[in-house]
Amino acid sequence: MEQSPIAETEPPIDCPLCPRLVALRREYQAKYPDWWNAPVPAFGDANAWLGIVGLAPGMHGANRTGRPFTGDYAGDLLFATFAKFGLSRGTYQARIDDGLVLDGVIIINSVKCLPPQNKPTPQEINTCRHFLSAQLDALPQLRVFVALGRIAHDSFLRHLGLRAARYPFGHNAMHELGDGRVLIDSYHCSRYNTNTGRLTEAMFEAVFVRALAERDRINREA
Template sequence: MLSPLPSTEPPQDCPLCPRLAEFRHVQQAAHPDWYNAPVPSFGDPDAWLAIVGLAPGLQGANRTGRPFTGDFAGILLYETLLKFGLAEGSYAAVPDDGLTLKGAMIINAVRCLPPQNKPTPEEIRTCRPFLEAPLAALPNLRVVIALGQIAHQSAVKALGGRLPKARFGHCAEHWLPSGLVLIDSYHCSRYNQNTRVLTPPMFEAVFEKAAALRAQEARAASM
């Protein structure tokens, strides 16, 4: 999967997190036909909206090479992006389905598959430059949506904020020193959806808020 922001990506066999590198090599041996590498960002380099996820899933992005592609979480995410005009085409859970993003970019806070989907705090910190760089490379970025608390914490730090002043909460809105707005969402994981921690209307409300903030800024700029 080619990155829209190639200069911001980690190397294909990134060694910076020894535990994640070792786990990657295990998966490469077990599934040689899978992607099994740091997953690149996916989307529009002119994006006004960035979506920050946690990390690749074993059967999802680690297998396919595209964020949220091939796992349960991707269904709700991409259906919502299509509904809000932030994607074009159709989502078929494979990286060559022709789906494109329009005005949006997806970036994982941790680029490599972590065992049991649980990166350590040190791994999250080590990978943060690969979140900071693509966010900084988006010239039209205005709003960031963080999917889950880990993504929230990493996005706040990447954007120059302070966690005590930016507490995670679904649909919470945080204005950061960078001038960007961060909106939180519960992660669209299978568990959160099955337990109704997150419902489609709740998820859509986050994107409605993002769209409203962008429209508000556009009106102010035109006055």
């Protein structure tokens, strides 16, 4: 198991809070006993300046391997982008034991467990926000956040007590959070979004160009 850098904030491996997600977890534990099939812990640097807020584990990715975005197409694009911008060390090989280390960045999902058809209900998102909030509170050096998709965007804003209507989601849109931190939105790096052209590699990389520029601006003004 990959050790979470904020292990004290993680849900228990048999978290009982969402009956629908528990039922799916048990179904997959029986069907695929070699898979992770449990809440997926955060992955990355405990001293990160950049927080990636995702949606939920993918069935063949994090739910199988136990590490966010590891083992599916979304991870191929995300980790390749990290490498291009100097945010990782080692080589991503789509396995939890590939030795990959994130540098300055941490990944936290809005929902910790695999939801049916990759669609958590509003109640499940609200229930799991307890863990999202605990993890974000445990990472005080985070200054820039990237939300992958509207659900992650909305859940993050609710964690902060902010009304999503005042911060409309849009790809590469940036929102000042009023406390010196910023949120940047991105379409989710899913195979569906890239196959349909909704998200290109260049569009995705532009989000990280902006994130790095914001980090430098914040450091200059500190």
